[in-house]
Amino acid sequence: MTTTTAPSTPAGGRSATRRxxxxxxxxxxxFWGLVFTSPAIIGxxxxxxxxxxxxxxxxFTSATMMKPAxxxxxxNYESLLSDSSWWSSLGNTLYYIVVSVPLGIAVALFLAILLNLNVRGQSIYRVIFYLPAIVPLVASAVVWLYVFNPQYGVLNTVLGWFGITGPGWLASPEWAMPALIIFSTWGAGNLMIILLAGLQDVPQDLHDQAKVDxxxxxxxxxxxxxxxxxxxxxxALVTGLIAGFQFFTPVFVLTNGTGGPAGKTLVSGLYLYQNAFQFFKVGYASAIAWVLFIIVGLGTALVFRLVGRRVYYGGA
Known part of the structure; x- marks a missing residue:
């Protein structure tokens, strides 16, 4: 009896066949796809x-802009543990996030609900409320310098109409961070558009049935x-958390890069900048950046762990 053995297929036969x-x-x-995407890939x-x-x-080095690493x-990481300025900046950052993120979501949701109403001139209102979101942050911060001016600023002038003496805002240790939080609501237009789109995706039939009930x-x-x-x-919660730890431009412009008064607005992003470009401690600033990266990663994972399971994806 003759036994016929099937020819063996080499391990890479399948990939070779595919090629x-x-x-x-x-x-x-x-090939041409790689050619045209290569600038983006290289960049x-x-x-x-x-x-x-x-x-x-x-x-992991003592790198500075003045001497080799x-x-x-x-x-550097051990130095952070005993750096009071670092802990102060981290506390200020968490304070900013805990207050500004929920406030920003609430303001954006309130505006989205208003703009979802079927009123005359709806499109005009949507454009007006969205315009601040497309103004560059630096330009907005410069404008708000005048808004927060304690002598002739718009905010204190309006408070004066009601017999309220406005605080020093950016010059006051107690009110400097609240001023930054108020400023953060200026850019609520981006989130407002997202929430408005979400409101318009809600089936009207469900509202009608609930109204009948x-x-x-x-x-x-x-x-x-x-x-x-x-x-x-x-x-909104996740992106707000990430943006909160990246908060830099407004506080840099509004406080002239000092984090004052009395260090009350010294957030982590500004402290990183100071170490890198004012004190030239590149290694130390890099350590701060990686610690912030780990904190953001853990915070995001915690949000998904605690809140993600409560999210409703429309039956998906």
Missing amino acids: STRTPQQRRNF LLWFTAYPVLVSLYYS EWLGLG GAGVFRRFRHVSLPFLSPHLLF
């Missing part, structure tokens, strides 16, 4: 990936609209 099935046109498309590697890896290396190991406006919003908005609110 051989590509037509010349597909190979040309792949991403050179201007993003490379600096990230270099900053990781610098965080010397290996310190965990020295006797549900009022607030109950319909709580039990019909809010579940459909939960993915948008989760997005």
Whole structure:
């Protein structure tokens, strides 16, 4: 009896077959695709990936702009543990996030609800409320310098109409951070548009059924609209958390880069900038950046862990 043995297929036979099935046109498309995307790929590697890896290396060194780097190991990270300015900046950052993120979401949601009403001139109102979001942050901050001026600023002038003596705002240790939080609501237009889109995705049939069942406006919003908005609110919470730790430009402009008065507006992003470009402690600043990266990652994971399971994705 003769036994016939099937020819064995090499381990890489499948991938070789796949490569051989590509037509010349597909190979040309792949080549030209790489050619046209190569500027973006090279830019991403050179201007993003490379600096990230270099900053990781610098965080373990004594690198400055004045002398070569010397290996310190965990020295920079150990110094952070005993750096009172770092802990103060982290506390200020958390204070800003805890207050500004919920406030920003509330303001954006309130505006989205108003702009979702079927009123005359609806499109004009939407444009007006969205315009502040497209103004550059530096320009907005310069304008708000005059708004917060204690002598002739708009805010204190309006408070004076009601017999209230306005505070010094940016010159007051007690009111400087609240002033920055008030400023943060100026850019609520971006989130407002996202929440407005979410409100318009809520099926009208559900509102009609709830109305027939006797549900009022607030109950319909709580039990019909809010579940459909939960993915948008989760997005707002996560992006607000990340943006809060990246908060830099307004505080730099409004406090002239000092973090004053009395260090009450010295946030982590500004402290990182000061170490890198004022004190030239590049290694120490890199360590701060990586600690902030870890904090943001852990904070984001915690938000998804605690809130993510409560999000309703429309039956998906």
